[in-house]
Amino acid sequence: MKYKSQTGFTHNQADKIGVLITNLGTPQAPTKQAVKPYLKQFLSDTRVVELPKAIWWFILNGIILNTRPKRSAAAYKTVWSDEGSPLLVHTKNQAKGLATRFAETWGDKVIVDYAMRYGQPSIDSAIDSLLNAGARKIVVLPLYPQYCASTTGSTFDAIANDFLKRRWLPDFRFISQYVDNPGYIKCIADTIKAHWDKHGRADKLLFSYHGIPKKYLLKGDPYHCQCYKTTRLVTDLLGLGPDEYMTSFQSRVGIDEWLKPYTDDTMKALPSQGVKSLQVICPGFSSDCLETIEEIGEENREYFEENGGERYEYIASLNSDDAHLDMLFELLQNNMQGWQPQHVEDEFEQRGLRAKQLGAER
Numbered sequence: 001m002k003y004k005s006q007t008g009f010t011h012n013q014a015d016k017i018g019v020l021i022t023n024l025g026t027p028q029a030p031t032k033q034a035v036k037p038y039l040k041q042f043l044s045d046t047r048v049v050e051l052p053k054a055i056w057w058f059i060l061n062g063i064i065l066n067t068r069p070k071r072s073a074a075a076y077k078t079v080w081s082d083e084g085s086p087l088l089v090h091t092k093n094q095a096k097g098l099a100t101r102f103a104e105t106w107g108d109k110v111i112v113d114y115a116m117r118y119g120q121p122s123i124d125s126a127i128d129s130l131l132n133a134g135a136r137k138i139v140v141l142p143l144y145p146q147y148c149a150s151t152t153g154s155t156f157d158a159i160a161n162d163f164l165k166r167r168w169l170p171d172f173r174f175i176s177q178y179v180d181n182p183g184y185i186k187c188i189a190d191t192i193k194a195h196w197d198k199h200g201r202a203d204k205l206l207f208s209y210h211g212i213p214k215k216y217l218l219k220g221d222p223y224h225c226q227c228y229k230t231t232r233l234v235t236d237l238l239g240l241g242p243d244e245y246m247t248s249f250q251s252r253v254g255i256d257e258w259l260k261p262y263t264d265d266t267m268k269a270l271p272s273q274g275v276k277s278l279q280v281i282c283p284g285f286s287s288d289c290l291e292t293i294e295e296i297g298e299e300n301r302e303y304f305e306e307n308g309g310e311r312y313e314y315i316a317s318l319n320s321d322d323a324h325l326d327m328l329f330e331l332l333q334n335n336m337q338g339w340q341p342q343h344v345e346d347e348f349e350q351r352g353l354r355a356k357q358l359g360a361e362r
């Protein structure tokens with residue numbers, strides 16, 4: 001059969017709404033054997049590596065997949081917990097927290113699920129379970145605040161490819177970014193303030209974002225702009241002056257030029273410029289993962305300290321903090337307008353009227 005149908009369909013079943021949160025993906029275990037197929041799927045995606053297919057096939061299969069899995073597995077071992085990979089654990093908890101919030105307001109109308117773009121649980125399996133549970137409307141939120149073709153665009157590809165195989169398609173909404181969502185900006189600013197309350201301030205605050213090849217920016221990807229926008233909005237809210245913070249890009253892979261300044265070079269250079277204490281935040285990561293815990297928390301700490309830095313603090317990602325989940329819940333609800341049960345619609349209308357009233361009073 002060419003097109004998949006819903007299993008167990010009955011005519012009298014209630015229509016549901018599916019909420020799907022996604023993140024990048026992670027290996028099944030911190031071993032060379034598990035990392036290799038994960039990296040193969042990830043790095044074979046032409047949204048991630050935009051090189052001529054034949055050339056890249058030889059580099060990937062001849063060099064990268066024979067060298068990187070061992071190194072990556074060793075790094076993954078340092079962050080793995082009894083529950084598994086941090087990225088997967090946080091994403092699971094985020095889905096759980098959102099499900100509780102939806103159940104309180106929307107009753108049993110909404111089903112929340114989570115998926116990974118690469119590895120498990122796959123996007124196909126999550127869409128399968130949402131549609132089989134009767135979802136006729138689906139909203140997808142890739143947990144990347146800043147749009148990038150390599151991450152957000154690729155997530156859309158996976159969903160579109162899945163839909164190509166379906167007979168009965170749902171109504172569909174896709175949240176492609178939330179870079180300037182006031183709730184998101186406030187969450188980042190508040191987490192920095194909470195860190196300051198506990199530990200005091202440092203000479204500088206560094207905003208480190210995952211990098212991408214520079215040529216993607218030159219070809220029109222908005223990611224670079226959106227990272228700087230995030231830094232600008234957060235530092236405006238915190239009232240920081242230009243000397244008090246910096247933006248940099250981490251996690252470079254391969255020999256191409258990536259977005260600069262590089263985080264590792266910055267760490268090595270800052271102490272000689274008089275920055276002896278440093279606080280680092282990674283606002284592009286909605287969950288802590290290998291790239292934050294190991295790369296920023298450990299590897300870059302060493303660069304900073306080896307070069308004369310004295311105090312180094314990594315400020316954790318928002319993960320499943322209540323304020324983060326409240327913000328994501330609101331973002332999702334705003335993108336589900338018209339899908340709400342009546343009492344939620346009423347509340348939206350009242351809020352709109354209140355906002356109008358306040359506007360008129362000013």
Ligand SMILES: C=CC1=C(C)c2cc3[nH]c(cc4nc(cc5[nH]c(cc1n2)c(C)c5CCC(=O)O)C(CCC(=O)O)=C4C)c(C)c3C=C
Pocket residue numbers: 024025026027043048049068072085087144148150151210211212213223251253284285289290291
């Ligand atoms: C080779 C090209 C890569 C591009 C382009 C890229 C973009 C990109 N990635 C993230 C978020 C994450 N990346 C993570 C791991 C990771 N990323 C790459 C390569 C590229 N990323 C590799 C090879 C790896 C695997 C780990 C390693 O071997 O070092 C992760 C963490 C996954 C985990 O399991 O913890 C995240 C999250 C963004 C946001 C992005 C572009 C904006």
Ligand SMILES: [Fe+2]
Pocket residue numbers: 210251
């Ligand atoms: Fe990455």
Ligand SMILES: [Fe+2]
Pocket residue numbers: 251290291295
């Ligand atoms: Fe890395």
